Amino acid sequence: MENKNVINIKNLVKQFPVGGNYFTALQNIDLKLSEGEFIGLVGPSGSGKTTLLNIIGGLDSATEGSVIVLGNSMDNTSHNERAIIRRKHMGFIFQSYNLLPVYTVYENVELPLILNNMKSTEREKKVTQAVEWVGLKDKINSKPADMSGGECQRTAIARAIVHEPALLLADEPTANLDAKNSHNIMKILSKLNSEISTSFVFATHDEKIMGYLRRIVHLEDGKIINDEKTSNPKSA
Amino acid sequence: MLFNIAIKNLFGAKLRTSLNVFVTSISFFLVIFVSGMYDGMREYAKNITIETEVAGGTYWHPEYDPMDPRTFENSHSIIPNQIKKLIDQKYAFGVLISQASIYPNGRIMPVVMKGITPDQTIVNMPTNVLDQHNDITIPVLIGSGMAKNANLKVGDSFTIRWLDADRTYDADEGTIVHIMETENFKLDLGHIWIPLSKAQSMLAMKNQATYVTYAKDLETIKDIEDWIHHDVDYMIRDMEAIIKADEPGAQVMYSILIALAAMGIFNAQVLSIFRRGKEIGTLMALGMTRSRVVWLFTFEGGLNALLAGIITLILFGPVLFYFGENGIPLPMDYSEMGMLVAKRLIPIYSFSLIISTTILISIIVLVVSYIPSRKITKMKPTDALRGRAAV
Ligand SMILES: Nc1ncnc2c1ncn2[C@@H]1O[C@H](COP(=O)(O)OP(=O)(O)OP(=O)(O)O)[C@@H](O)[C@H]1O
Ligand SMILES: [Mg+2]
Numbered sequence: 001m002e003n004k005n006v007i008n009i010k011n012l013v014k015q016f017p018v019g020g021n022y023f024t025a026l027q028n029i030d031l032k033l034s035e036g037e038f039i040g041l042v043g044p045s046g047s048g049k050t051t052l053l054n055i056i057g058g059l060d061s062a063t064e065g066s067v068i069v070l071g072n073s074m075d076n077t078s079h080n081e082r083a084i085i086r087r088k089h090m091g092f093i094f095q096s097y098n099l100l101p102v103y104t105v106y107e108n109v110e111l112p113l114i115l116n117n118m119k120s121t122e123r124e125k126k127v128t129q130a131v132e133w134v135g136l137k138d139k140i141n142s143k144p145a146d147m148s149g150g151e152c153q154r155t156a157i158a159r160a161i162v163h164e165p166a167l168l169l170a171d172e173p174t175a176n177l178d179a180k181n182s183h184n185i186m187k188i189l190s191k192l193n194s195e196i197s198t199s200f201v202f203a204t205h206d207e208k209i210m211g212y213l214r215r216i217v218h219l220e221d222g223k224i225i226n227d228e229k230t231s232n233p234k235s236a
Numbered sequence: 237m238l239f240n241i242a243i244k245n246l247f248g249a250k251l252r253t254s255l256n257v258f259v260t261s262i263s264f265f266l267v268i269f270v271s272g273m274y275d276g277m278r279e280y281a282k283n284i285t286i287e288t289e290v291a292g293g294t295y296w297h298p299e300y301d302p303m304d305p306r307t308f309e310n311s312h313s314i315i316p317n318q319i320k321k322l323i324d325q326k327y328a329f330g331v332l333i334s335q336a337s338i339y340p341n342g343r344i345m346p347v348v349m350k351g352i353t354p355d356q357t358i359v360n361m362p363t364n365v366l367d368q369h370n371d372i373t374i375p376v377l378i379g380s381g382m383a384k385n386a387n388l389k390v391g392d393s394f395t396i397r398w399l400d401a402d403r404t405y406d407a408d409e410g411t412i413v414h415i416m417e418t419e420n421f422k423l424d425l426g427h428i429w430i431p432l433s434k435a436q437s438m439l440a441m442k443n444q445a446t447y448v449t450y451a452k453d454l455e456t457i458k459d460i461e462d463w464i465h466h467d468v469d470y471m472i473r474d475m476e477a478i479i480k481a482d483e484p485g486a487q488v489m490y491s492i493l494i495a496l497a498a499m500g501i502f503n504a505q506v507l508s509i510f511r512r513g514k515e516i517g518t519l520m521a522l523g524m525t526r527s528r529v530v531w532l533f534t535f536e537g538g539l540n541a542l543l544a545g546i547i548t549l550i551l552f553g554p555v556l557f558y559f560g561e562n563g564i565p566l567p568m569d570y571s572e573m574g575m576l577v578a579k580r581l582i583p584i585y586s587f588s589l590i591i592s593t594t595i596l597i598s599i600i601v602l603v604v605s606y607i608p609s610r611k612i613t614k615m616k617p618t619d620a621l622r623g624r625a626a627v
Contacts, residue, residue: 060618117237
């Protein structure tokens with residue numbers, strides 16, 4: 001496999017204005033990610049995992065340093081350009097699913113394809129496939145309110161991968177789930193990772209997840225304190 | 237694309253949509269209803285005058301000037317032939333006017349005595365009562381205001397004194413046969429109504445009249461000799477002037493109503509949009525551009541307004557129609573103040589009122605959908621995702 005850089009971060013600093021002062025949430029971050037990696041940003045609460053993930057996804061911007069994602073320098077792009085990069089090449093999974101409550105599973109999963117102006121016949125094929133991947137075929141017309149947390153998160157996964165993004169960002173995807181569902185989710189994700197060329201970045205402090213990760217980046221107080229490949233990750 | 241999503245959002249969130257639509261349509265209804273009532277109030281005097289006095293229009297004797305009683309003496313003649321034909325066909329009736337005095341309870345009261353065709357049905361006056369008393373020398377119909385002033389009741393008799401065509405005074409006994417409730421004080425105060433034929437013989441003016449009132453929707457006659465035609469517009473011109481003078485007041489009231497409606501709609505829309513901060517954040521994370529989010533929400537607002545219009549029509553249309561037909565009874569009687577104020581208010585919903593209100597409400601809904609969604613997309617996507625509302 002060719003080792004293209006999916007993410008290339010150099011000297012990233014992120015500060016938040018707090019009162020009249022600045023709070024430094026991330027400092028001196030250097031991080032490279034190659035295609036197809038399955039990596040976790042791990043660290044205690046407040047260590048900056050979400051902040052880093054948001055910057056990678058272009059939802060937030062760096063205070064200093066350079067952030068290149070999928071060949072785009074995120075500091076020099078407009079809001080609109082970043083939105084376009086996200087809808088074409090990225091998928092998001094959130095801790096609290098963030099499904100649109102009035103949409104069915106099908107409609108939720110279909111949304112990224114609509115945003116990408118895909119034709120409806122093609123959409124149908126892709127949505128059906130994605131829903132099958134996560135094993136929710138029989139729930140395809142249910143709404144989030146009528147489903148379990150695990151089913152909601154599987155819907156969110158289907159929504160995140162339906163357009164086969166190059167990069168998938170997941171912020172604590174298992175934090176609201178029990179052990180069984182967490183393992184199930186991680187199995188689905190690592191299976192996807194081995195079948196499509198998507199790179200995965202997790203933010204987590206969930207021990208259950210760790211075993212699946214192929215590389216763990218430890219964060220503490222906004223700094224990377226350790227970056228290691230795991231020896232023998234679980235897989236699907 | 238936006239259209240599909242907006243439709244899904246609207247019909248997916250049934251409760252939210254119905255609440256918003258309901259608030260909008262209530263505002264819509266109230267603006268139209270209250271403005272309609274106000275317009276109705278302003279139009280009322282006009283309508284009453286038309287119903288009880290003017291009907292389709294009038295032909296006047298050239299000397300006649302209702303504002304100058306001195307003209308009454310000379311403003312009468314044989315009714316021109318073509319007009320007489322209308323009367324024979326019961327499409328019109330004649331009125332013969334003269335000054336007179338009555339002596340109720342030993343007092344003297346100058347009055348305007350009007351002879352009117354009893355069997356007319358062209359204006360809303362109970363003139364038929366004048367026809368039902370062959371045993372009475374001069375049957376007299378008066379209004380309740382006049383009855384009160386002169387302290388008269390049905391069955392009371394009094395002397396009537398008048399100047400006939402030969403300029404000699406005559407007198408005879410009149411008897412009240414009916415006291416009418418009329419909302420048009422011009423038919424009431426200082427007036428006595430007697431049968432036309434009686435008036436003609438009392439005054440020795442056979443076949444003569446001062447003016448002739450004809451039914452609505454009748455073509456005007458060209459050949460009316462020296463008589464003068466006055467259409468409805470002429471007859472109600474002073475009331476039109478009053479209504480015109482009141483226009484700024486009406487506009488202020490309309491503006492206040494619209495402002496109230498705007499606040500209600502604003503509240504509902506702002507609440508529903510700010511509650512959807514997380515949804516907006518998610519849409520942005522999924523790659524919807526800010527401008528598209530703004531459009532989506534504005535568009536949803538527009539659809540909201542459209543639905544509200546339809547709901548107003550279905551839900552409140554019958555209510556508006558009912559009051560438009562039957563009016564709203566008013567508890568107080570203002571007629572003693574000598575004002576033409578309705579006892580029953582008929583709201584008027586003019587085409588322009590409905591159109592302008594629809595347009596205004598739609599604009600308001602669009603604006604109040606646009607402003608908050610624009611504000612929310614100005615926040616960082618990360619804040620929106622957390623569902624934090626920008627203030
Ligand atoms: N918008 C903001 N304004 C100010 N401070 C912020 C903001 N966002 C994050 N922070 C701060 O930055 C630090 C890192 O936050 P972040 O959310 O990235 O942590 P995290 O590692 O994701 O924690 P958790 O495991 O609890 O989700 C925290 O101390 C947080 O308070
Ligand atoms: Mg976090």
